[in-house]
Each structure stands twice: as C-alpha cells, then as structure tokens.
Amino acid sequence: MTFNITVEPSGRSFTADPSEAMLVAGIRQGIGLPYGCKDGACGSCKCRLVSGTVVHGPHQSKALSADEEAAGYVLTCCGVAQSDVVIESRQVTEAGALPIKKMPVRVSSLARASHDVMVLRLQLPAADTFQYHAGQYVEFLLRDGDRRSYSMANAPHTQSTAPQIELHLRHMPGGKFTDHVFGSMKEKDILRIEGPYGSFFLREDSDKPIVMLASGTGFAPVKAILEHMRFKGIARPVTLYWGGRRPDDLYQQEWILAQAAAMPQLTYVPVVSNALPEDHWSGRTGFVHQAVLQDFPDLSGHEVYACGAPIVVESAKRDFVAQAQLPTEAFFADSFTSAADKL
CATH class of the missing domain: 3.10.20.30 (Beta-grasp domain)
Incomplete structure (x- = not known):
C-alpha cells in the first residue's frame, strides 16, 4: 500500500x-x-x-x-x-529534478584558505556527467556508513573546462571527517560522494533584488551562485553580507572584490563580530544579520539567500520576517548543521 x-x-x-x-x-x-x-x-x-x-x-x-x-x-x-x-510548500521546483548519483572522486588539490578552512578540489569521473544547481551540496559516503555534507563552491558551467568540484571545509576538532581532511588526506586519494542535494539555489524566474547572507564557510554556495549569475548575465542587484568572528574568517575577500569589479550590481559588506585590536579591523562589526537590518529596514520587495551556522540562519529568518516585512516564501536558506548539531 x-x-x-x-x-x-x-x-x-x-x-x-x-x-x-x-x-x-x-x-x-x-x-x-x-x-x-x-x-x-x-x-x-x-x-x-x-x-x-x-x-x-x-x-x-x-x-x-x-x-x-x-x-x-x-x-x-x-x-x-x-x-x-x-x-x-511554495518552494517546490519544476518537474525534471537533476538525477542523484553516487560516484568516486579523486582529490586533485588541498589548499588552506585560513587556519581552519581547507579548499578541497575533487576530480570527477571523466566518463560521467554531474549536473547540479549552483548552491546545492554533495554528501561524502564514509566507510562506516556515516555521511558528511558540503556545498559546491563552483558554478556548474565550470565543468566544461575541468570536471571537478570545489568545496570549502572548516576544521571541526575531533570531527571524524575534517580531522582526516586536515591531517592525513592527500592528493590522489579516492573518496565517494552522492548528490546533488538541497533546495538552496537561485530562483531565476524572479527579478527581485537579492540580499545574500553568509557566515563562515556558508560562503561556499554563495560563491557558486555569484559565479552562476555572472556567467548567465543575471543583472539583479545583489548585496552580499559575509560574517565571521575574526577578519581571517572571511577567507576569500580578494575573490569577492574581483567579482564586484566585474559585476556592477554586486555590493559587498563584510562584518566581523569579535575583532581584536591586533586585527586592525575598520569595517562593520556585530552580528551579520543585524547589519542587514540596519541597511534594509524594509525587505518586503527582496529575496534573501542565507547560508551558514544554524543560529545565524534561524535569527535571520525570524528577524527579517518579524522586523523587516520579508515574506516567508522569499527566504531561502541552507543551514550548515554539523554532526554535533544533529545529536
């Protein structure tokens, strides 16, 4: 039945x-x-x-x-x-969802972006195709049956030049997977992934201005969406707020500034919550979602794409809807729950 x-x-x-x-x-x-x-x-x-x-x-x-x-x-x-x-559910996508696949991948490079963030690039099988929407994620299939999820940080069109995906991993000390990534993982290692998963991707049938909100490595899917927008020539105004505890947590600011120079509709607002005197930080401070509220007291005509720590995503949705008149259906999010968050 x-x-x-x-x-x-x-x-x-x-x-x-x-x-x-x-x-x-x-x-x-x-x-x-x-x-x-x-x-x-x-x-x-x-x-x-x-x-x-x-x-x-x-x-x-x-x-x-x-x-x-x-x-x-x-x-x-x-x-x-x-x-x-x-x-x-108002966010149901159209028919023809992309196929979910399991496949082996090879580590092509590991590069530290900061003291606790690794940029991991994975080579995909040459004989296969992997379709995804910018903003979606894959799951690593670990040998004991556990899974770990990470968002693609590169847009799908980049597959045409090199069949690989880019992921941004924050080290969780004691974490089964990230201890391995930051410890013994090396180039040419073989891993298994499954995907794409997730409903965090750009709704291209809208012309509303966009506010993007990222905390920490929540920047990864936002980066993919921005790459996709530039490639497709999508000219909707975008204001990106990226929050971190310290300036080093904003680990790819040079990349954003380069995109902003090529995308006149893109505005970037970095926000640091726990700057120390030795950081010499002169930018915005405090909680990143509150910086959005300061600049956008009325979000009724916008769409918001938020990604990062659960507390940031939850606070943003609650306050944007209650204080800035954001329609609930105009809030799209990917909450980066860790294995510890799921206990």
Whole structure:
C-alpha cells in the first residue's frame, strides 16, 4: 500500500510508502521539496499540513516545536504519512529534478584558505556527467556508513573546462571527517560522494533584488551562485553580507572584490563580530544579520539567500520576517548543521 502526497499550491503529487519519510519519497520521484540537513535538525523542510495524518520520527524541537506540530506543521524529512496527505510548500521546483548519483572522486588539490578552512578540489569521473544547481551540496559516503555534507563552491558551467568540484571545509576538532581532511588526506586519494542535494539555489524566474547572507564557510554556495549569475548575465542587484568572528574568517575577500569589479550590481559588506585590536579591523562589526537590518529596514520587495551556522540562519529568518516585512516564501536558506548539531 502507498499513500498519495499532494503539494499545494503547485498541485504536484507523488506516492510514499507507509514506512518512508515524505522527503525521501519526493526526492526519489523528482519532486523538489525544500530541505537542508535531512535529519530533523534544521527545520528547512517544515511545511503546513493541510489534510491527512503524519507521524514524526526523531527530530529536534528547534526544527519543529510541540506548539508548531500542534498548529499543523510537519517536517517532511522525518514525517511519515499514515494516509493520503496534502501539504503546503511554495518552494517546490519544476518537474525534471537533476538525477542523484553516487560516484568516486579523486582529490586533485588541498589548499588552506585560513587556519581552519581547507579548499578541497575533487576530480570527477571523466566518463560521467554531474549536473547540479549552483548552491546545492554533495554528501561524502564514509566507510562506516556515516555521511558528511558540503556545498559546491563552483558554478556548474565550470565543468566544461575541468570536471571537478570545489568545496570549502572548516576544521571541526575531533570531527571524524575534517580531522582526516586536515591531517592525513592527500592528493590522489579516492573518496565517494552522492548528490546533488538541497533546495538552496537561485530562483531565476524572479527579478527581485537579492540580499545574500553568509557566515563562515556558508560562503561556499554563495560563491557558486555569484559565479552562476555572472556567467548567465543575471543583472539583479545583489548585496552580499559575509560574517565571521575574526577578519581571517572571511577567507576569500580578494575573490569577492574581483567579482564586484566585474559585476556592477554586486555590493559587498563584510562584518566581523569579535575583532581584536591586533586585527586592525575598520569595517562593520556585530552580528551579520543585524547589519542587514540596519541597511534594509524594509525587505518586503527582496529575496534573501542565507547560508551558514544554524543560529545565524534561524535569527535571520525570524528577524527579517518579524522586523523587516520579508515574506516567508522569499527566504531561502541552507543551514550548515554539523554532526554535533544533529545529536
């Protein structure tokens, strides 16, 4: 027996087995529901249950509180249909979602961008093609069955000159994967990835001005989107806010400044929250999402693309909607949940 899942207002539908999460079923059938961590930790897949019955697997209250569940909201990543279901999700992508593939990749280079950020480039199989939207991510398939997710930092069109992807990894001391990356990983190592995943990519059917908000290595998918916009000649105004604790956390400022010189519609605002005297920082300070509010007290006519630490993404969505009249459906995000965040 299967249940029918209908997504409003698009009217698209798919079927789900009684034991599988709705998100898994949707991805399998090419329905682009919004999501981030896929583990009940970030809340990116939260949507309203219009009708039907859904039971939830384990999830964090910050992703879906008891009050939200009582009010009729569900997480599709861990919500399992018990009947035919209708949900409301305005971010459903069009038919023809890109295929998800598993493939071996070879480490082509490792380069430190800062004391705790590694730029990892992976060579893709020459005999295969890997399609993705700028802003999406891949998962590394570890030998013990665990997975680790990282966003592509290069736009898809760059595959035409070199079939490789660029990832930005922050070292998490004690982290199973990043300890290996910063310790024993070397060029020509073979890894396995699966993807593309994620609903964080540019909505090209809009002409609204864009505010981009990145914290730390949340800059990686933003970089890919900016590369894509430049390549496609998309001239929508973009203001990029990149936040870090110290100036060194803004590890590719030279790249941004070069893009800004070539893209007149791009404005860059770096923000540092914990500058020390020896940093000689003269730029904006404080929390990066508050810098946005200072400059854009009214976001009602904008779209926001936010990526980085969960606390930054959550604070931005809450305050932009409540204080700056940003429509909820105009906030697109990828919350970088770590393995520790999912415990």
